[in-house]
Amino acid sequence: MQFAGEIKKLLQKAGVKGETDLSIPPNPAMGDFAFACFNLAKESGANPKATAESLRVKLENLKSGIVEKIEVAGPYVNFFLDTGAIAKLAISDVLKKGKKFGVGEKQKEKVMVEYSQPNTHKEFHIGHFRNVCIGSVLVNLFRSSGYKVISANYIGDIGAHVAKCLWYIKKYQKIVPPTNKGEWLGQMYVEASRAIEENPELKSEAQETQQKLEAGDKELIKLWKETKQWSLQEFKKIYDLLDVKFDAWFYESEVEKPGKNMIGELLKSAVAKTGEGGAVIVDLKEFGLETFLILKSDGTSLYATKDLALAKLKFEKYKIDKSIVVVDSRQSFYFKQLFKTLELAGWKKDLKCVAYEFVRLPEGAMASRTGNVVLFWELYHDVFVSVLKEIKSRHANWKLKIIEKTASRIALSAMKFDMLKHAADKVVIFDKKSALSFDGFTGPYVLYAVARINSILKKARFKGILKEGYELLSAPEEKRLVLMLANFRQVVNEALEQYNPSTVARYCFDLAQQFNDFYNKHSVLKADNKNLIKARLALSASVKQVLENALSLLIIETVEEM
């Protein structure tokens, strides 16, 4: 249901070759779609205004049912669509397809999206939360665009950070608390980092622990296995709350050996060589990618050691066509090095690194060491409490169970929306005050519009699709809603093309805002006549449906009432 597509066809019929890109006029009074004639005029050598006028004359004879009027404004040809006609097409399409409205045609490609990648033995803060949000929305965007998708997680369960944490617990004989062990481990890691920062000579002790661990020290392995589970349980608790699911789980520990084997092969084939102190490196200077370190001089592994093997494992085990990794942009240079190395090794696959910018606080970058960090649970708790208070003041008669369930959904909508409303490639400056605000460009604002619509539909007992009467929709606010509904698929496409969930978040807000505008200017239930009431009910139901579809891409659930 894309009206822009219809107009493009018209333009082609009228003899326009090449670009038929349309834009939206700055003011709705000027038209619903616009075609700029600059390029066309350039080709023919005529001036743009005259070109626009002669194009209009040609189009006039070809006009189809949905085009009501064509006007020329300077170098632009502006199209006005017939509100009743597009309303009928768009609304019936939305109501007929329901949840499937906006889903694209099946694609052959199988894509793996790897995201979250938390490190065990570390804290889970809102930077990790942003990764989960962006990654899971990308998964949804691919799915909704018809791709087969495997969502993958890659757990950092070994490496220097694990060793550091275990070393600290053992050395200072820390007592394990009975609950929240995962969080406690994160705390231990922070303390360990601090201890080493204060006494740099302790670093060698932690390194020794890593060597022992990688060599298979029994006692350490036992402690590692036990503690690792605590972190994993912690992560799963968070994923459950966020309603995020993974089809594939990879662990650094399972690709460490294959990684080391690969290093051997790379040395043999002379892709890699031995560098300072016996470390293994790949010289990428001729590609402007500096030197890539893939094995430490003490023989222990690095991220790179394992990532080399992981890339292969993904394709072999899951028969995918494309592999996407969602990572903090601070790692994007590293991934360039990694991909180049794989290419030099003769392994050419469709590998993509989607980099998103990190979350920082107004005081500066988040750092556990200095305490300048906002943990996931801390944020959830604060937002939840704030929503809870709000609901209690509005609905004194609600049962506690209902209040808590509603509060949780609203809180999550606020948090997720807050993370997704910024373009992925922009640094987010996290401000607690605005995270706790539920007005304006926020999740709760969108949920509120849905709740309002629910309330109307419930009162009217609206069900189903209308056979006729859509032509009664004629107000400009109604027309804009219809145009926006029809544009949903296009929005999803754009978001996927740019790997940018914020496009969808913005759309949700714009649609909700447009509905509120309509709502305040026109009454649905008290419209002039029965048929208009029905038509407006159908329009409202479609808006609700599309908002729900769009929000579900953002892993946000709506509430019946709030």
Place this chain on the structure above:
RNA sequence: GCCUCCGUAGUUCAACGGAUAGAAUAUCAGGCUUCGAACCUGAAGAUAGGGGUUCGAUUCCCUUCGGAGGCACCA
């Protein structure tokens, strides 16, 4: 030192090289006996500086200033 990204209302963010640079928030002034005021209406408020390319630049190129990140044993 080299490389990358970013500089837009007080603040947080938008704008395939196109018409009058949009929102949100904060501020000020209004709107509930009305389908739910977590809402709506109005006012005021911005492209860091200087060059260039173009019919047209917030967008592309150069430069100055300012901020962030990366560049071999961290992940």
